[in-house]
Amino acid sequence: GAVVSQHPSRVICKSGTSVKIECRSLDFQATTMFWYRQFPKQSLMLMATSNEGSKATYEQGVEKDKFLINHASLTLSTLTVTSAHPEDSSFYICSGILAGGSPDTQYFGPGTRLTVL
Amino acid sequence: GENVEQHPSTLSVQEGDSAVIKCTYSDSASNYFPWYKQELGKRPQLIIDIRSNVGEKKDQRIAVTLNKTAKHFSLHITETQPEDSAVYFCAASLGTGFQKLVFGTGTRLLVSP
Numbered sequence: 001g002a003v004v005s006q007h008p009s010r011v012i013c014k015s016g017t018s019v020k021i022e023c024r025s026l027d028f029q030a031t032t033m034f035w036y037r038q039f040p041k042q043s044l045m046l047m048a049t050s051n052e053g054s055k056a057t058y059e060q061g062v063e064k065d066k067f068l069i070n071h072a073s074l075t076l077s078t079l080t081v082t083s084a085h086p087e088d089s090s091f092y093i094c095s096g097i098l099a100g101g102s103p104d105t106q107y108f109g110p111g112t113r114l115t116v117l
Numbered sequence: 118g119e120n121v122e123q124h125p126s127t128l129s130v131q132e133g134d135s136a137v138i139k140c141t142y143s144d145s146a147s148n149y150f151p152w153y154k155q156e157l158g159k160r161p162q163l164i165i166d167i168r169s170n171v172g173e174k175k176d177q178r179i180a181v182t183l184n185k186t187a188k189h190f191s192l193h194i195t196e197t198q199p200e201d202s203a204v205y206f207c208a209a210s211l212g213t214g215f216q217k218l219v220f221g222t223g224t225r226l227l228v229s230p
Contacts, residue, residue, distance in 0.1 A: 104149040
């Protein structure tokens with residue numbers, strides 16, 4: 001149980017285009033989801049906290065107008081990278097917290113590798 | 118804010134040896150400390166976690182110890198196997214309610230046959 005999926009698994013796009021990444025909790029409801037970014041050989045850096053039905057909370061230094069997050073339902077959160085540039089190339093990973101479960105156990109998605117040419 | 122330091126950055130051991138990875142944290146309010154294993158290009162997998170009301174937890178070959186006074190916690194892997202080779206991340210919770218995690222910098226473990 002507690003499976004999280006992401007789509008797409010990898011995407012290559014041209015500079016200036018926008019890319020949408022979906023994060024779904026397949027067998028549980030997630031009132032809170034997190035979005036992370038991981039550059040090669042580095043740790044996971046939290047970008048934002050996404051709560052169903054409300055605006056996302058962004059970490060310091062993360063541009064909210066560039067990384068649009070929508071958490072429209074208890075099983076889906078989306079991250080849109082707007083006007084992507086090569087420096088946005090990274091591994092984007094989401095996680096969800098089981099509603100009604102342990103308030104601190106995060107279940108991670110498989111990640112989306114974004115390459116911006 | 119919370120700061121988590123992790124050592125060593127790389128660790129090479131022979132199969133069957135033990136491996137120890139150490140982390141320190143700065144926020145005394147942190148109360149949840151998970152450890153994740155990440156293989157190249159894959160999702161982080163929770164391997165063990167510990168909460169602040171416990172000093173030690175063990176699950177087969179894996180154990181975690183927590184010293185709240187010193188603000189450090191450690192991962193111990195015994196009888197290492199080649200399939201244990203991966204990057205391991207510690208993390209510490211931040212905040213209340215649905216808690217954010219701050220991750221350590223990671224340890225690349227290589228177990229040689």
